[in-house]
Amino acid sequence: DAGITQSPRHKVTETGTPVTLRCHQTENHRYMYWYRQDPGHGLRLIHYSYGVKDTDKGEVSDGYSVSRSKTEDFLLTLESATSSQTSVYFCAISESVDPRETQYFGPGTRLLVL
Amino acid sequence: AQTVTQSQPEMSVQEAETVTLSCTYDTSESDYYLFWYKQPPSRQMILVIRQEAYKQQNATENRFSVNFQKAAKSFSLKISDSQLGDAAMYFCAYRSGIYNQGGKLIFGQGTELSVKP
Numbered sequence: 001d002a003g004i005t006q007s008p009r010h011k012v013t014e015t016g017t018p019v020t021l022r023c024h025q026t027e028n029h030r031y032m033y034w035y036r037q038d039p040g041h042g043l044r045l046i047h048y049s050y051g052v053k054d055t056d057k058g059e060v061s062d063g064y065s066v067s068r069s070k071t072e073d074f075l076l077t078l079e080s081a082t083s084s085q086t087s088v089y090f091c092a093i094s095e096s097v098d099p100r101e102t103q104y105f106g107p108g109t110r111l112l113v114l
Numbered sequence: 115a116q117t118v119t120q121s122q123p124e125m126s127v128q129e130a131e132t133v134t135l136s137c138t139y140d141t142s143e144s145d146y147y148l149f150w151y152k153q154p155p156s157r158q159m160i161l162v163i164r165q166e167a168y169k170q171q172n173a174t175e176n177r178f179s180v181n182f183q184k185a186a187k188s189f190s191l192k193i194s195d196s197q198l199g200d201a202a203m204y205f206c207a208y209r210s211g212i213y214n215q216g217g218k219l220i221f222g223q224g225t226e227l228s229v230k231p
Contacts, residue, residue: 042221097217099147099209105159
């Protein structure tokens with residue numbers, strides 16, 4: 001298994017509070033991704049990073065920000081959580097954008113916004 | 115923009131039987147890969163099989179095989195000799211071969227497969 005951890009694994013928070021999810025990898029892969037999983041939608045890309053301090057938006061980026069100050073860590077921040085952000089969040093890593101490279105996923109974080 | 119559609123929210127199969135999960139996609143690109151991921155109750159995303167668009171031969175991995183129909187933009191997954199451990203959510207996914215796309219995966223909605231003993 002690829003060395004990817006996510007923290008926390010579960011979180012309950014209230015509407016309007018800031019939340020930060022952390023993805024940590026030990027594979028030294030350049031590319032990191034944040035997806036959210038919702039019933040009926042599969043997984044959708046929120047943001048991704050193609051290097052330290054290099055990030056770009058995905059399909060559902062509104063309400064989210066990211067930061068990557070080190071190769072191994074990719075943070076996802078909900079500045080002011082809303083109930084619509086209740087979801088399961090997955091981090092993924094890839095050595096390159098070559099589609100022959102496997103994209104590995106972390107174990108996921110279940111977030112409940114009350 | 116590329117899209118992936120799985121029109122079967124749920125499927126059921128008897129143990130030891132064969133089941134086929136459907137997936138269609140839309141793209142104007144010629145260079146891309148298609149994937150099937152398995153998500154068991156543990157939520158871990160597990161790569162099952164991949165198919166390169168340029169290859170006409172259908173990919174196979176043990177009991178898993180695909181039927182890739184490029185002109186029809188169809189990519190179905192066949193599971194032979196189904197086992198109880200195959201019960202999971204299955205996602206079809208697309209990844210562009212164009213490098214400035216960032217390597218992102220585009221997923222279908224998922225198909226929940228149950229296996230009856």
